[in-house]
Amino acid sequence: MMNNIYKKFEQASIALFAMASSMAWAVNDLPGGPAVRQLNLHPPVTKIAEEQVWLHWFMLIICTVIFVAVFGVMFYSIWKHRKSAGHKAASFHESLKVEIAWTVVPFVIVILMALPATKAVVASKDTSNADLTIKATGYQWKWGYDYIKGEGEGIGFISTLDNAQREMSNSGNPEPTDNYLLKVDNPLVVPVNQKVRIITTSNDVIHSFAVNSFGIKQDAIPGFVRDTWFRAEKTGDFYGQCQELCGKEHAYMPIHVKVVSAEEYTAWVADQNKKLAAKQDDPNKVWAMADLMQKGEKVYAANCQACHQASGKGMGPIKTLDGAAVVLDADASKQIKVMLNGQNNLTMPAWKQLSDSEIAAVISFTKNNWSNKTGQLVQPAQVLAARQ
Amino acid sequence: MSAVLHPHGHGADHAHDDHHGAPHGWRRWVYATNHKDIGTLYLLFAFTMLIIGGVLALGIRAELFKPGLQLVNPELFNQLTTMHGLIMVFGAIMPAFVGFANWMIPLQIGAADMAFARMNNFSFWLMIPAALILAGSFFMPGGAPAGGWTLYAPLSLQMGPSMDAAIFALHILGASSIMGSINIIVTILNMRAPGMTLMKMPMFVWTWLITAYLLIAVMPVLAGAITMTLTDRHFGTTFFNPAAGGDPVMFQHIFWFFGHPEVYIMILPAFGIISQIIPAFSRKKLFGYASMVYATSSIAILSFIVWAHHMYTTGMPVTGQLFFMYATMLISVPTGVKVFNWVATMWKGSMTFETPMLFAVGFIFVFTMGGFTGLILAMAPIDLQLQDGYYVVAHFHYVLVAGSLFTMFAGYYYWAPKWTGVMYNETRGKIHFWWTLISFNVTFFPMHFLGLAGMPRRYADYPMQFADFNALASVGGFAFGIAQVYFFFFVVLPTMRGKGEPAPQRPWEAAEGLEWEVPSPAPFHTFETPPKLNRDATRIVA
Numbered sequence: 044m045m046n047n048i049y050k051k052f053e054q055a056s057i058a059l060f061a062m063a064s065s066m067a068w069a070v071n072d073l074p075g076g077p078a079v080r081q082l083n084l085h086p087p088v089t090k091i092a093e094e095q096v097w098l099h100w101f102m103l104i105i106c107t108v109i110f111v112a113v114f115g116v117m118f119y120s121i122w123k124h125r126k127s128a129g130h131k132a133a134s135f136h137e138s139l140k141v142e143i144a145w146t147v148v149p150f151v152i153v154i155l156m157a158l159p160a161t162k163a164v165v166a167s168k169d170t171s172n173a174d175l176t177i178k179a180t181g182y183q184w185k186w187g188y189d190y191i192k193g194e195g196e197g198i199g200f201i202s203t204l205d206n207a208q209r210e211m212s213n214s215g216n217p218e219p220t221d222n223y224l225l226k227v228d229n230p231l232v233v234p235v236n237q238k239v240r241i242i243t244t245s246n247d248v249i250h251s252f253a254v255n256s257f258g259i260k261q262d263a264i265p266g267f268v269r270d271t272w273f274r275a276e277k278t279g280d281f282y283g284q285c286q287e288l289c290g291k292e293h294a295y296m297p298i299h300v301k302v303v304s305a306e307e308y309t310a311w312v313a314d315q316n317k318k319l320a321a322k323q324d325d326p327n328k329v330w331a332m333a334d335l336m337q338k339g340e341k342v343y344a345a346n347c348q349a350c351h352q353a354s355g356k357g358m359g360p361i362k363t364l365d366g367a368a369v370v371l372d373a374d375a376s377k378q379i380k381v382m383l384n385g386q387n388n389l390t391m392p393a394w395k396q397l398s399d400s401e402i403a404a405v406i407s408f409t410k411n412n413w414s415n416k417t418g419q420l421v422q423p424a425q426v427l428a429a430r431q
Numbered sequence: 432m433s434a435v436l437h438p439h440g441h442g443a444d445h446a447h448d449d450h451h452g453a454p455h456g457w458r459r460w461v462y463a464t465n466h467k468d469i470g471t472l473y474l475l476f477a478f479t480m481l482i483i484g485g486v487l488a489l490g491i492r493a494e495l496f497k498p499g500l501q502l503v504n505p506e507l508f509n510q511l512t513t514m515h516g517l518i519m520v521f522g523a524i525m526p527a528f529v530g531f532a533n534w535m536i537p538l539q540i541g542a543a544d545m546a547f548a549r550m551n552n553f554s555f556w557l558m559i560p561a562a563l564i565l566a567g568s569f570f571m572p573g574g575a576p577a578g579g580w581t582l583y584a585p586l587s588l589q590m591g592p593s594m595d596a597a598i599f600a601l602h603i604l605g606a607s608s609i610m611g612s613i614n615i616i617v618t619i620l621n622m623r624a625p626g627m628t629l630m631k632m633p634m635f636v637w638t639w640l641i642t643a644y645l646l647i648a649v650m651p652v653l654a655g656a657i658t659m660t661l662t663d664r665h666f667g668t669t670f671f672n673p674a675a676g677g678d679p680v681m682f683q684h685i686f687w688f689f690g691h692p693e694v695y696i697m698i699l700p701a702f703g704i705i706s707q708i709i710p711a712f713s714r715k716k717l718f719g720y721a722s723m724v725y726a727t728s729s730i731a732i733l734s735f736i737v738w739a740h741h742m743y744t745t746g747m748p749v750t751g752q753l754f755f756m757y758a759t760m761l762i763s764v765p766t767g768v769k770v771f772n773w774v775a776t777m778w779k780g781s782m783t784f785e786t787p788m789l790f791a792v793g794f795i796f797v798f799t800m801g802g803f804t805g806l807i808l809a810m811a812p813i814d815l816q817l818q819d820g821y822y823v824v825a826h827f828h829y830v831l832v833a834g835s836l837f838t839m840f841a842g843y844y845y846w847a848p849k850w851t852g853v854m855y856n857e858t859r860g861k862i863h864f865w866w867t868l869i870s871f872n873v874t875f876f877p878m879h880f881l882g883l884a885g886m887p888r889r890y891a892d893y894p895m896q897f898a899d900f901n902a903l904a905s906v907g908g909f910a911f912g913i914a915q916v917y918f919f920f921f922v923v924l925p926t927m928r929g930k931g932e933p934a935p936q937r938p939w940e941a942a943e944g945l946e947w948e949v950p951s952p953a954p955f956h957t958f959e960t961p962p963k964l965n966r967d968a969t970r971i972v973a
Contacts, residue, residue, distance in 0.1 A: 077896035081884035136716035163812035266673020269746030
């Protein structure tokens with residue numbers, strides 16, 4: 044009997060360890076993101092990050108030397124001054140000279156440490172003369188990017204975690220993926236070797252915009268704007284994640300920055316402007332049911348599904364949409380209002396950043412999906428009217 | 432028979448005791464006014480909360496064992512991290528040190544009891560409803576608070592009714608702490624035996640005196656911050672609500688003005704305990720007693736001007752960042768003085784390594800690592816990489832677990848013979864020490880690497896490159912948890928039941944202080960008439 048239980052336990056633990064280690068074989072380092080079993084800071088791609096890596100080594104070495112010295116003395120004493128080794132206790136218990144020395148010397152060391160750090164602080168705070176200014180807005184739970192000044196002015200989009208990865212996370216057994224929880228639909232694109240100023244703010248609670256390789260981390264605070272800057276010296280993909288607890292999907296709002304050459308950037312801007320023009324809503328266009336449903340399903344998957352679930356039933360404090368009174372109500376303005384302003388202390392966030400057609404489509408979708416068969420349609424014009 | 436459970440098992444001076452001796456049964460505990468009984472209650476309460484908080488932590492570690500969500504959803508995960516923090520800080524560490532203070536301060540200064548015996552009872556029993564409300568918030572609609580133990584606005588404004596329960600519980604715990612502090616300050620300042628001058632007091636008493644002042648200074652600040660949160664939530668104020676002109680960052684300033692002294696509240700009494708144990712087992716007087724007192728005071732004073740180092744990434748002006756960086760780095764000087772003094776105390780001593788000494792030396796070693804990572808985090812430019820990541824998690828567990836918790840174990844092994852009248856089992860103590868030390872480092876050392884590689888804290892799921900170190904930390908975490916269950920059932924419980932060798936009055940050869948002048952177990956009433964002390968105030972002269 045005992046033997047049996049022991050065998051089962053053994054099998055279970057072997058399975059557990061196999062699971063944990065097999066993962067490690069399958070996953071590779073992600074350039075610009077974390078490496079497998081990474082031990083130190085990310086390889087820097089900005090001057091500031093380089094400075095940070097240097098400072099960290101500088102501090103680590105000084106601290107290690109002091110640590111080894113102090114504990115060398117302590118363990119020597121532990122070994123030599125044991126009672127079992129026959130050591131008799133001395134009787135000294137103060138020495139003004141020694142005590143002054145070990146107050147003054149650490150003080151001097153601390154000042155030496157502070158000097159290079161001061162230089163780095165001042166440099167990291169200098170956000171003047173930026174070539175490109177981008178506003179990063181934290182939403183629960185995605186990032187919005189608006190190009191405010193410089194090449195690409197006027198471009199704006201939302202960047203969301205790939206929904207397939209979010210579902211992999213829920214499944215409890217995600218397949219080995221190098222950019223797991225770091226893949227977004229629309230990365231932030233910036234030119235190489237240009238000073239980019241990031242202005243952060245938030246729509247709801249505090250988030251934090253961070254990219255390790257750039258050495259930047261700046262909280263995004265609702266009602267306030269703060270800024271930081273970087274000048275990436277290499278092209279490539281660089282990753283970060285929201286760093287300030289912002290609610291249940293905190294782990295699922297990554298940051299992906301694509302650093303491209305000046306020419307590629309110009310081409311990207313042109314492409315974006317073209318798309319922007321094409322996306323321009325004609326508020327007076329009347330949509331057909333099929334088109335609204337198709338668009339609405341996409342909007343739902345990208346924005347609503349994380350909380351309300353594919354089934355529309357929600358979970359925990361998240362309300363159900365399937366059969367909900369406000370969804371079934373013939374007066375669509377109620378639901379439009381919830382979408383634009385949020386509800387329940389913004390547990391249901393405000394979605395006014397979505398376009399009129401997106402809001403119209405997703406409302407129409409919820410009104411005609413699952414067991415909701417109202418047959419009602421909401422047109423972009425109604426949303427536009429409700430915004431005013 | 433042990434004094435902890437059976438107060439009437441002891442010797443000669445009994446005739447007087449019976450007169451107003453210990454009440455029996457539940458009355459003894461509910462109506463407790465005896466500092467020793469209340470100390471025992473505090474310690475048992477704190478251990479219970481340690482286990483509850485520990486179970487929550489193991490929930491976190493189990494979920495993080497591998498990528499993907501297997502056991503809890505992100506909502507519950509956030510509740511676990513939040514409640515783990517609140518319970519450990521307010522339910523385990525702080526009450527445990529108050530328990531030590533209740534037991535030891537009157538014994539160490541030659542006082543008959545705490546100054547305000549009934550207030551002492553009240554401040555303990557207030558904690559029970561507070562703990563029930565706090566732990567019960569898991570069963571409220573929407574679950575427990577999930578905004579992190581720091582309760583940052585405006586996230587705290589989104590929480591369900593359990594947030595109000597937590598605020599209420601913290602208010603009660605704060606009131607309890609303030610009463611406890613007043614009691615400790617008055618006891619120390621007014622009830623010392625003749626000859627026990629301030630500069631002859633044992634270090635534990637000194638550190639608690641300073642800690643009690645810190646508590647009185649900052650608990651009302653926390654009360655203010657959470658009251659503002661409460662009125663923002665329900666009464667239409669907008670202190671922290673940006674939509675109506677409030678400032679969320681103001682909450683952080685107020686919170687950390689409480690929060691930073693709070694971390695010293697949790698470590699200064701630990702310094703005191705270590706400063707008593709190291710000399711006892713080195714058979715040598717504490718090196719630099721006066722400088723220890725001054726260092727402790729400087730740490731306490733500096734702790735009021737460093738709070739914003741928790742907020743480097745909120746976007747302070749450059750001068751603000753520099754000021755808080757310099758002030759924070761300055762704290763390493765008095766802290767270093769303490770470590771040097773301990774090492775100098777050991778130097779040319781005649782050391783033995785019973786469990787209290789093992790935990791004390793283990794403390795110095797591991798706590799110093801936490802100190803150095805603190806210095807590294809204090810550097811604002813490096814903090815931009817590490818803020819709100821696992822490096823910070825590693826750092827504060829090195830100073831709170833290896834700091835505060837290890838010293839409490841050390842203090843338990845050191846004083847339990849006096850409390851219970853029996854010696855703990857030395858082999859089991861050593862097993863507990865090595866098991867704890869090793870599993871602690873297996874749990875928290877890999878978190879430094881995770882932090883440097885950029886893993887944010889409070890994440891229910893993480894990129895797969897972080898998987899191996901997380902699995903390792905989880906295994907270590909469970910081993911650490913089991914070690915503490917072992918400690919309770921195989922070390923603490925036998926001594927409480929009086930099983931083990933009877934402890935002599937002076938179980939430690941060179942331990943100094945008035946607590947060793949009374950028999951083991953300490954009689955229910957001690958020092959009913961002020962003792963006459965020798966010149967050092969370490970012995971009673973007839």
